[in-house]
Amino acid sequence: MSNPGATVQTTCPYCGVGCGVKVAIGADGSAQVAGDEMHPANYGRLCSKGAALGETLSLDDRLLYPEIAGQRASWDEALNAVAEGFRRTVEEHGPNAVAFYVSGQLLTEDYYVANKLMKGGFGSANIDTNSRLCMSSSAAGHKRAFGSDTVPGCYEDLEEADLIVLVGSNLAWCHPVLYQRILAARERRAGKPKLVVIDPRRTTTCDAAETHLPLKPGSDTALFNGLLVHLYQQDRLNLEFLEQHVAGFWSAYQAAREVAPNVPAVAAQTGLRESEIAEFYGLWGRTRKVVTVYSQGVNQSAHGSDKVNAILNGHLATGRIGQPGMGPFSVTGQPNAMGGREVGGLANQLAAHMDFAPDDVERVQRFWQAPVIAHQPGLKAVELFEAVADGRIKALWIMGTNPVVSLPDADSAREALKRCPLVVVSDAIADTDTVRLAHIKLPALTWGEKDGAVTNSERRISRQRAFLPPPGEAQPDWWAVTQVARRLGFGALFPFESPAAIFREHAALSGFENEAGRRDFDISALAELADADYDALQPVQWPLPRSATAGAARLFGAGGFFTADRKARCIAVGPRGPAHVVNDSFPLALNSGRIRDQWHTMTRTGKTARLTSHIPEPYLEIHPVDALACSVGENTLARVHSRWGEMIVRVRTSPEQQPGSVFVPMHWGSPLAPRGRVNAAVNPAVDPLSGQPESKHTPVRVQAYRPRWHGFLLCRQAMAPPEVEYRVSIRDRGCWRYELAGETAVEHWPTWARDLLGDDPGWEWLEFADASAGRYRGAVLVDGRLQACLFVAPSHELPLRGWLAGLFAVQNLDSAQRASLLAGRPGQGQRDQGRIVCACFGVGLNTLTAAIREQQLTTPQAIGVALKAGTNCGSCVPELRQLITQT
Numbered sequence: 001m002s003n004p005g006a007t008v009q010t011t012c013p014y015c016g017v018g019c020g021v022k023v024a025i026g027a028d029g030s031a032q033v034a035g036d037e038m039h040p041a042n043y044g045r046l047c048s049k050g051a052a053l054g055e056t057l058s059l060d061d062r063l064l065y066p067e068i069a070g071q072r073a074s075w076d077e078a079l080n081a082v083a084e085g086f087r088r089t090v091e092e093h094g095p096n097a098v099a100f101y102v103s104g105q106l107l108t109e110d111y112y113v114a115n116k117l118m119k120g121g122f123g124s125a126n127i128d129t130n131s132r133l134c135m136s137s138s139a140a141g142h143k144r145a146f147g148s149d150t151v152p153g154c155y156e157d158l159e160e161a162d163l164i165v166l167v168g169s170n171l172a173w174c175h176p177v178l179y180q181r182i183l184a185a186r187e188r189r190a191g192k193p194k195l196v197v198i199d200p201r202r203t204t205t206c207d208a209a210e211t212h213l214p215l216k217p218g219s220d221t222a223l224f225n226g227l228l229v230h231l232y233q234q235d236r237l238n239l240e241f242l243e244q245h246v247a248g249f250w251s252a253y254q255a256a257r258e259v260a261p262n263v264p265a266v267a268a269q270t271g272l273r274e275s276e277i278a279e280f281y282g283l284w285g286r287t288r289k290v291v292t293v294y295s296q297g298v299n300q301s302a303h304g305s306d307k308v309n310a311i312l313n314g315h316l317a318t319g320r321i322g323q324p325g326m327g328p329f330s331v332t333g334q335p336n337a338m339g340g341r342e343v344g345g346l347a348n349q350l351a352a353h354m355d356f357a358p359d360d361v362e363r364v365q366r367f368w369q370a371p372v373i374a375h376q377p378g379l380k381a382v383e384l385f386e387a388v389a390d391g392r393i394k395a396l397w398i399m400g401t402n403p404v405v406s407l408p409d410a411d412s413a414r415e416a417l418k419r420c421p422l423v424v425v426s427d428a429i430a431d432t433d434t435v436r437l438a439h440i441k442l443p444a445l446t447w448g449e450k451d452g453a454v455t456n457s458e459r460r461i462s463r464q465r466a467f468l469p470p471p472g473e474a475q476p477d478w479w480a481v482t483q484v485a486r487r488l489g490f491g492a493l494f495p496f497e498s499p500a501a502i503f504r505e506h507a508a509l510s511g512f513e514n515e516a517g518r519r520d521f522d523i524s525a526l527a528e529l530a531d532a533d534y535d536a537l538q539p540v541q542w543p544l545p546r547s548a549t550a551g552a553a554r555l556f557g558a559g560g561f562f563t564a565d566r567k568a569r570c571i572a573v574g575p576r577g578p579a580h581v582v583n584d585s586f587p588l589a590l591n592s593g594r595i596r597d598q599w600h601t602m603t604r605t606g607k608t609a610r611l612t613s614h615i616p617e618p619y620l621e622i623h624p625v626d627a628l629a630c631s632v633g634e635n636t637l638a639r640v641h642s643r644w645g646e647m648i649v650r651v652r653t654s655p656e657q658q659p660g661s662v663f664v665p666m667h668w669g670s671p672l673a674p675r676g677r678v679n680a681a682v683n684p685a686v687d688p689l690s691g692q693p694e695s696k697h698t699p700v701r702v703q704a705y706r707p708r709w710h711g712f713l714l715c716r717q718a719m720a721p722p723e724v725e726y727r728v729s730i731r732d733r734g735c736w737r738y739e740l741a742g743e744t745a746v747e748h749w750p751t752w753a754r755d756l757l758g759d760d761p762g763w764e765w766l767e768f769a770d771a772s773a774g775r776y777r778g779a780v781l782v783d784g785r786l787q788a789c790l791f792v793a794p795s796h797e798l799p800l801r802g803w804l805a806g807l808f809a810v811q812n813l814d815s816a817q818r819a820s821l822l823a824g825r826p827g828q829g830q831r832d833q834g835r836i837v838c839a840c841f842g843v844g845l846n847t848l849t850a851a852i853r854e855q856q857l858t859t860p861q862a863i864g865v866a867l868k869a870g871t872n873c874g875s876c877v878p879e880l881r882q883l884i885t886q887t
């Protein structure tokens with residue numbers, strides 16, 4: 001625990017940008033969070049999520065003690081039970097009957113010991129990570145092209161480029177600080193870099209782009225094959241680079257020419273206009289400093305690896321790689337997805353960027369002095385859960401992830417866990433869909449308590465430092481793994497007493513027999529860090545071999561790829577569409593993804609009203625024409641069905657959604673929205689090379705969901721919401737909000753309200769009920785203060801929530817406010833500010849549109865002066881621009 005007055009430098013636990021965070025500890029133990037001006041990832045910037053970190057530190061939802069079969073247990077009992085369960089399973093069924101499913105949220109040290117125990121203790125490679133769902137196609141594409149999983153560039157390249165092509169990346173929402181860095185560079189450099197966004201959906205990122213290419217879902221390979229043909233035909237190749245540093249160009253070119261011989265052929269496959277394709281190719285061809293940024297829209301596909309290689313081909317053919325302002329750039333979703341790749345946390349990697357080649361296997365075993373070692377890749381995430389379902393895996397340890405929400409075909413994952421004889425879950429949170437199914441629960445540390453290292457998208461290793469004491473009996477994951485390993489007889493392999501000791505071994509392995517620099521990942525300069533130096537370690541990029549004093553910002557500018565002949569490979573990629581195509585029964589393509597202010601399954605970002613107020617409910621974005629065809633209207637409820645499952649969501653119509661496609665965010669799980677898990681409907685098809693699921697394309701049917709009644713409940717305190725067919729729990733400003741809808745008729749709403757909220761002679765009830773119309777409005781006041789209110793109607797048209805939530809701040813409701821409660825609409829002088837757009841200053845949509853209109857505001861800066869919106873983290877600035885345009 002840091003002392004009051006101290007300032008701790010740490011790293012944001014959310015996305016792969018890896019922003020540095022400064023935490024100032026107040027005299028009362030409170031934590032003030034700010035961006036770290038010294039951190040090279042963000043230079044002081046934070047997005048809305050990072051800026052709200054200080055509001056997510058409460059312990060109210062934490063798992064604080066070990067449990068066995070739902071009963072509190074001591075750590076000793078829990079660790080003995082885990083060790084005994086895994087030992088028995090291995091003895092009876094062999095090492096491949098056990099598995100770990102880990103997470104890009106783990107720190108490198110946690111990851112390292114988990115990987116070592118599975119591969120060097122049990123001798124199985126059945127350890128995979130939720131990073132499989134996010135960037136494994138990039139890793140596979142890198143490996144095919146470069147011979148190693150190497151990101152060649154650095155963040156400065158985004159500022160130095162003249163053209164940035166964003167493919168399948170809503171950077172403005174998913175990597176906001178990088179987006180802000182690009183926008184700031186454009187201000188400094190008179191509009192450079194230009195931005196081209198390639199995405200079926202018009203996202204917020206398109207707002208600042210010169211060009212948006214709304215291609216058909218899954219047609220990226222055709223577009224980039226066509227680019228390769230164009231580069232050749234227009235004499236844009238770098239022949240010297242090709243000759244010296246690249247092999248396979250001709251086969252890649254011929255494959256490209258077969259499927260994308262000219263612009264009309266590309267237009268036919270992508271649905272883009274010929275003119276816009278030609279313009280894009282021309283711009284790419286004549287601009288030397290090009291960076292292609294790609295993310296989940298590329299990776300989460302049944303042919304994600306091919307898409308990645310189609311992108312890399314263009315950069316290799318032109319030598320636009322590893323030089324300032326140019327190169328392909330995979331931006332990772334998770335804070336330590338890269339660290340997981342470094343230690344070997346994916347089932348098809350061994351350790352320290354070595355794979356299962358016999359030399360590597362022998363080397364790692366010798367380094368570890370391990371009694372056994374895995375010789376073959378293990379099961380990748382989706383296969384791993386299939387093996388749990390069919391009984392091949394009988395003991396599973398899940399660390400820091402929630403697969404019952406995040407895996408595709410998530411209901412099958414849930415059923416698999418129900419059937420598994422031993423499920424161990426290490427988590428910081430007491431109630432998640434996955435924790436509910438654990439036989440043994442191990443309380444883990446979370447951000448602010450953990451101590452270790454993470455690696456961001458530009459290969460930069462930073463420290464996450466603890467500034468809070470461990471709550472309850474929670475322990476670091478590395479400690480729990482080490483304790484289990486010792487109980488299994490692997491004490492000699494697990495002598496670690498601190499994360500620093502683990503990090504030193506990890507760094508030493510990276511340099512072991514790597515003197516000639518044959519392997520890209522080498523941080524052996526850090527292998528002998530003293531504990532104090534590890535504590536003080538400043539952000540540093542790898543590779544950092546033993547002799548180096550500074551890491552390399554860029555690689556491959558002069559070749560030196562990690563293949564046997566040191567040449568990169570252009571890869572021939574043919575046409576392959578989505579694994580499952582839309583049809584008459586399921587005519588729409590479902591695309592799932594992130595929203596601006598939420599992270600993963602909301603266990604942290606769902607704790608602050610500042611973040612939940614932006615988009616409080618799971619929603620379906622659908623084009624108005626499709627909405628009409630599906631008979632769903634704005635703000636109504638809809639069922640989204642697929643072959644695999646279904647969910648219920650609120651409808652948002654948007655002309656920016658491509659007809660034929662719909663979008664649903666991936667964040668909600670059962671504790672907050674029992675019917676809102678989009679992955680229940682997402683198909684489990686995977687890329688054959690990377691094993692990454694196709695989360696961006698599932699054929700679905702959308703139908704109106706017509707419950708008998710709609711309602712919402714606002715309460716000063718959190719409560720157990722009613723068990724009704726549709727329910728979403730939302731932490732709102734000053735109260736908890738429950739969106740409700742039910743299929744069962746309620747005979748007497750006043751009785752229902754009292755059954756739900758309780759009653760007390762001291763309470764004052766304000767009520768309006770019209771049984772024949774199915775309407776009810778009820779409010780409970782205690783000493784004049786609003787405690788709860790319930791509104792019910794036969795349709796979704798209900799009073800505005802923002803204005804009602806504001807009444808919880810009023811000490812004594814006056815007669816006008818009471819009258820407006822009963823009337824269900826704001827009275828004179830009361831205003832509903834609408835959903836929150838600026839999370840930092842709580843500025844709502846209605847406030848913004850009114851100010852834009854009334855004060856003739858035409859720039860985000862003018863809005864900032866008038867309302868402060870957009871002047872802190874800047875995450876909402878793209879939306880402010882959109883509002884100006886729309887208003």
Ligand code: SF4
Nearest residue numbers: 012014015019047050
């Ligand atoms: Fe955290 Fe936002 Fe930075 Fe990502 S961009 S690391 S979420 S502050």
